[in-house]
Amino acid sequence: MLSSRKKKEIIVSEMKNMAISSVSVIIANFSGVTVDGMNKLRKIVRSIPEVYIKVVRNTLIRRFIENTNFSCLNDFISGQIIVGFSFNNPSEIVRVFLEYSYIDEKFKILAASFENKIILPDKIPMLANLPTYKDGVSLLLLIIKKAIFDKIIRIFLVLCKDKMSS
Numbered sequence: 001m002l003s004s005r006k007k008k009e010i011i012v013s014e015m016k017n018m019a020i021s022s023v024s025v026i027i028a029n030f031s032g033v034t035v036d037g038m039n040k041l042r043k044i045v046r047s048i049p050e051v052y053i054k055v056v057r058n059t060l061i062r063r064f065i066e067n068t069n070f071s072c073l074n075d076f077i078s079g080q081i082i083v084g085f086s087f088n089n090p091s092e093i094v095r096v097f098l099e100y101s102y103i104d105e106k107f108k109i110l111a112a113s114f115e116n117k118i119i120l121p122d123k124i125p126m127l128a129n130l131p132t133y134k135d136g137v138s139l140l141l142l143i144i145k146k147a148i149f150d151k152i153i154r155i156f157l158v159l160c161k162d163k164m165s166s
Contacts, residue, residue: 008060015064015083018052024090024114024127025070026097029079030055032106041082041100041107050087051096055080069116076111090114091130098128 019025030038045053056064058077065071086093094112101107112119112127119127131139 011056012060012064015054015056015060016068018054018085019065019068019070022070022085022087024086024093024112025065025073026084026086026094026112026124027061027073027076027110028082028084028097028101029108029110030082030106031080031108033104037104037107040103041096044096044100045084045093048092048096050089051093052085052087053082053093054085055082070113072116072118073111073113081110089130089132091128091132094124094128098124 033041042053045051058079058081061077061081061083062074065073084093084097097107097109101109109121109124111121112124114127
């Protein structure tokens with residue numbers, strides 16, 4: 001049987017590995033949220049790949065985020081904290097937390113971190129609205145398609161004018 005200290009060391013190392021491989025991290029205070037509410041949040045998170053949440057003691061959170069891109073969140077860690085990680089799309093976990101905070105007003109987003117920058121609660125919707133990789137590629141293809149289509153129409157117009165004038 002592992003000692004309490006060993007269990008904590010294992011948790012810190014696992015969470016540190018998650019923090020290192022994450023592109024964004026968000027923390028929220030869940031004081032007053034019912035068990036049923038937390039289960040709903042966990043169910044939502046389980047349905048989304050590349051997203052993970054964990055409730056961990058504040059001292060352990062401080063230990064696993066030190067010397068990572070998310071150490072800027074240290075000042076916001078107080079109270080009952082839930083940590084969310086997003087591994088591919090930085091806005092995915094932020095969207096989940098933001099949507100859940102609309103459902104349960106006791107769930108308070110404290111801060112998020114993306115690219116070693118702190119994002120305060122009033123700017124969270126901006127991060128949540130970042131396009132996903134798929135959306136970005138679709139938008140880029142749409143712009144390219146429109147540009148090519150416009151060029152083809154201009155070429156046809158020039159050719160039509162040349163035929164009419166000759």
